[in-house]
Every structure is written in C-alpha cells, then in structure tokens.
Amino acid sequence: MSEVQLKSLGELIRSRESGCGLPGEVFIRSDIFDTDVDVFFHKHWILVGVTADIPEPGDVSVVDIGKASIILVRDDDENIRAFRNVCRHRGARLKDAGKSTVGKLVCPYHQWTYDLDGSLCHTKHMGKHFDPTCRSLLPVHTKVVGTHVFVCLADEPPADIGKLEATMAPRFAPYDLQNTKIAHEAEIIEDGNWKLVMENNRECYHCEAGHPELTVSFLPEDFGFSTDEMTEESLRALDDYHKRNDASQQGWEKEGLLCSPVEELGGDVATQFRTQRLVIAGCGESQTMDTKVACQKLLGRSSRRDLGDTHMWTHNSWTHVMSDHAMISYIIPLTPEKTLVRTKWLVHADAIEGVDYDVNKLTEVWVATNAQDASLVAINHRGAQDPGYIPGPYSPFTETYVDQFVDWYAARLKAHGV
Ligand code: FES
Numbered sequence: 001m002s003e004v005q006l007k008s009l010g011e012l013i014r015s016r017e018s019g020c021g022l023p024g025e026v027f028i029r030s031d032i033f034d035t036d037v038d039v040f041f042h043k044h045w046i047l048v049g050v051t052a053d054i055p056e057p058g059d060v061s062v063v064d065i066g067k068a069s070i071i072l073v074r075d076d077d078e079n080i081r082a083f084r085n086v087c088r089h090r091g092a093r094l095k096d097a098g099k100s101t102v103g104k105l106v107c108p109y110h111q112w113t114y115d116l117d118g119s120l121c122h123t124k125h126m127g128k129h130f131d132p133t134c135r136s137l138l139p140v141h142t143k144v145v146g147t148h149v150f151v152c153l154a155d156e157p158p159a160d161i162g163k164l165e166a167t168m169a170p171r172f173a174p175y176d177l178q179n180t181k182i183a184h185e186a187e188i189i190e191d192g193n194w195k196l197v198m199e200n201n202r203e204c205y206h207c208e209a210g211h212p213e214l215t216v217s218f219l220p221e222d223f224g225f226s227t228d229e230m231t232e233e234s235l236r237a238l239d240d241y242h243k244r245n246d247a248s249q250q251g252w253e254k255e256g257l258l259c260s261p262v263e264e265l266g267g268d269v270a271t272q273f274r275t276q277r278l279v280i281a282g283c284g285e286s287q288t289m290d291t292k293v294a295c296q297k298l299l300g301r302s303s304r305r306d307l308g309d310t311h312m313w314t315h316n317s318w319t320h321v322m323s324d325h326a327m328i329s330y331i332i333p334l335t336p337e338k339t340l341v342r343t344k345w346l347v348h349a350d351a352i353e354g355v356d357y358d359v360n361k362l363t364e365v366w367v368a369t370n371a372q373d374a375s376l377v378a379i380n381h382r383g384a385q386d387p388g389y390i391p392g393p394y395s396p397f398t399e400t401y402v403d404q405f406v407d408w409y410a411a412r413l414k415a416h417g418v
C-alpha cells in the first residue's frame with residue numbers, strides 16, 4: 001500500500017489561488033496547528049488580558065497558550081509583570097489557569113517560594129551552597145498599552161510593538177482605561193480553527209444577515225459594499241452616513257480626539273494592527289440596542305457621550321472603546337478545531353451595577369454577536385473540511401482585510417522559515 005504524502009504548510013500556502021481562501025487542510029492538521037501556535041502565539045506579541053484582571057498587588061491571572069503558560073501578576077509596586085508558569089526546581093506548574101490572589105507564589109510541589117517580582121525567596125533542604133539568585137522565575141516580555149496587556153514569549157520580541165503603542169496610547173488616553181473595572185466577562189469555545197475565527201472578524205460581509213443587534217450601531221453598507229449593486233435608497237443612506245461621519249470626525253479632531261485610520265497589516269510587519277474612530281449610527285453613543293450609553297458614568301473625564309467607536313484589531317484580538325464602556329475580545333487557540341474567545345466589558349472603576357449600568361444592556365449586543373459568530377465559524381470550519389471544498393474568491397469590496405490577513409499569515413510563516 002502506498003503512503004499518502006502530506007503537503008507541507010509552505011506548499012499548501014503556495015497552492016492558494018490569489019484572492020481565494022486557504023485550503024481546508026490548514027485548518028485541521030495538528031502539525032500545522034503546532035506551527036501556528038509556535039509562530040503566531042509564541043513568537044509574536046499577543047493580547048492576554050487587561051489591567052483590571054489584576055487590579056491589586058498580589059492579584060494573579062494565569063493564561064495557558066499551547067504548551068506554554070504565563071503568570072500575570074501585579075507586584076507590590078503595582079507594576080504588571082509576567083513570568084513563565086514553571087517552577088525553577090523541577091518544573092511544576094505554579095498556578096492553574098484563572099485568577100487568584102497570593103502573598104507570594106508558592107510551588108505546590110516542594111514549596112519553593114517566589115516573591116511577586118519573580119525572585120526565589122525561600123527554599124528548604126537545598127544546602128548552604130545553593131544560590132537562589134539564579135533561580136528566579138523566567139520573565140516574559142510584557143507591554144501594557146491603555147488597559148491591554150500584551151506579552152511575547154520570544155527571547156527577542158518584535159520591536160514593532162512600539163508602533164502599536166505610539167499609535168494607540170494617545171487614542172486610548174482620553175478614556176483612562178486603567179481606571180476601569182470588569183463589569184462582565186464571558187468565554188466561548190468556538191468550534192473552528194483560530195484562523196477562521198480571525199478571518200470572520202475581518203469582514204462584515206456577513207453582518208447584514210448575521211448580526212441584527214450589532215448592525216443597529218453602524219451601517220453595513222459602510223463596510224465595503226459594491227455601490228453598483230446598491231439601491232438608490234441605500235446609496236442615499238450611505239451618503240448621509242459619510243456626511244455625518246465627516247462632520248463628527250472634524251469635531252473630534254478639533255478636541256484632539258484622533259480619528260484617522262492607521263493600518264499596519266502588511267506582511268512586513270510582525271505586530272499587525274488596525275485602528276480608526278468610527279461614528280455610531282442612531283443616537284450615536286454606544287454599541288447597545290438603542291445606541292445610547294449603557295453606563296451613565298462615562299470613561300475618563302469626558303462628558304461627551306458621542307465619542308464614536310475607537311476600534312483596534314490585532315492578530316488575536318478586537319477592541320471597541322466608546323464613551324461609556326470598552327469591549328475587548330481576544331482568542332487563544334486550543335486545538336486545530338477549537339478556539340477560546342474571551343470577552344471583557346470594562347466600565348469606569350467607580351461605576352455601580354444597578355445604579356450606573358445594567359449588565360444585560362451593557363453586554364447584549366456583543367453576547368449575541370459572539371454567539372452568532374461562533375455559529376458562522378463552526379459551519380465554515382465544518383464545510384472547509386469537506387473533501388468537496390474548493391476555496392472560492394473573496395469579495396474585492398468587503399473581504400479585502402481577510403485576504404490581507406491570509407497574506408500576512410503566509411508572510412509571517414515565511415519570515416520564520418516555514
Ligand atoms: S517543582 Fe516546584 S518546588 Fe519542586
């Protein structure tokens with residue numbers, strides 16, 4: 001019997017027809033999944049949390065990513081640090097995934113004990129020649145931008161996180177995002193490969209039919225519809241929307257609120273991101289069912305409710321910041337066909353549930369949207385595994401960012417020798 005020769009990931013990518021999707025094999029093979037995790041989640045900067053996950057000294061949040069695990073901790077000086085979740089004795093995991101509060105980090109196996117700065121401060125029975133100073137926890141590169149906690153497990157992390165920081169820090173600054181609390185968080189394990197989760201996030205082709213709640217706050221036509229195929233009425237609505245957007249942007253820019261799009265999405269960048277401030281439809285305030293703020297206590301010091309939606313994408317996250325709340329989702333690949341999507345809704349640290357905000361009103365748009373996206377990703381993943389699947393063309397109007405994501409994926413693999 002002859003052995004079936006599997007194509008390499010490089011061969012599969014090169015077999016992709018320009019402007020079309022990737023072959024189904026890249027979403028299911030475990031060897032490709034391992035390469036993806038190694039390249040895109042261990043060698044690039046990824047979002048793994050927000051500052052409000054660990055608000056006080058001693059607060060710990062542990063995030064598992066593939067075989068690696070990271071401890072995020074707020075130290076005694078209120079700095080956020082990250083360490084490999086591996087004991088320097090015989091390698092036991094120090095903490096399980098999730099959040100907790102500690103005085104020190106104590107290994108459950110033989111009780112080696114680490115300070116919150118990672119230094120080994122206590123061991124028993126190691127003898128007088130044992131030098132604890134060279135057994136500190138291994139630090140992980142960390143970068144906090146706004147409230148977003150990015151980490152990179154590479155020895156030499158990509159330097160272009162600096163561009164993201166320089167772009168996003170002034171855009172997030174008016175919202176004082178570190179002075180927030182988590183009003184709600186949710187996890188979904190989607191039945192799809194992480195790349196399909198991100199591809200789905202990069203287009204709004206599916207929004208008009210798939211997201212009745214989300215499309216209350218924007219005009220689907222604005223996301224790259226082909227104007228040749230639009231009705232007179234839709235064209236008029238789009239024109240009105242653009243006029244309103246332009247007027248709003250002029251007003252925001254005058255107040256120093258940055259609006260213009262910034263895109264770092266090409267294959268030459270390691271840390272890909274996109275940002276823009278977009279107008280919100282309807283009452284123009286927030287991504288809620290009535291487009292009004294869901295939290296009466298606004299973020300930062302602004303009294304304006306109509307600050308639009310400052311969004312940010314990275315290759316494992318999407319964020320929307322409005323005057324009253326921020327919604328931040330990030331993904332962690334679990335297996336070739338399972339992806340964790342973790343979402344946090346942030347409000348002002350002093351906002352009081354039941355007085356300033358109602359959790360249902362705050363979360364209902366994205367709870368519904370995430371569930372709808374999970375269903376869409378699942379049917380995409382299942383169908384793409386069918387032997388009859390031949391990747392079709394992306395829309396040149398409304399799927400350009402998907403095409404760009406796949407190009408970036410291919411370029412980054414090449415940059416890492418795949
Ligand atoms: S493995 Fe941690 S103390 Fe032994």
Ligand SMILES: [Fe+2]
Binds near residue numbers: 200206207211373
């Ligand atoms: Fe969606």
